[in-house]
Amino acid sequence: MLLTIFMKHDQGKTLEEINAHLDRTGFRKSFPPPGVEVVSWYVMMGVGQVVTVRLPPEKLREVNLAFEKGAWGAFRTEFYPTYDYRAIWEKARSATP
Template structure:
């Protein structure tokens, strides 16, 4: 009984959140480019000077972001750390992961989320579809 319930919940996960098939997928529009949101969470046992020294010593600024990727946004999230949004071809995902592992891990704890831009799909449905650009 438990296995049947788990299987049903698993299948519901894929059917319940599907998008309409009449909309082109964003990867079709942008030649397999994706957005990658990276949270570089501050280790609060260190001060900013210590974090910066580790980052510099490990070659963070020379190796991140990797060749073939571009920074869309880079924010400070107060109380958390930094949030970086990269645009990259799917083939560069491993290179970004390695750059984070090799140059940021002692200074930060990281969380990485592949994302996509839903705004072009949903903007016509919104009452106020103004988009802020910086």
């Protein structure tokens, strides 16, 4: 499955404070957990970061725990199950007269 994660910056913290939190909690070492692939990772200026990962459904709990233990306090997080619509869109577009 694909999972898109919005990591909204806590704008009450500086970038240095956010990075110190991530270092202190070990988030960068615990995420992504083994067996989870980062498909994309973008910075949205003024918002935060958006990460899409590919994972087997049984790894969902590990992803959640990595965020609860490491990213909370630096980011507010939102999780969205995602699927790749591009091939469907391209097929539909080419079939349209």
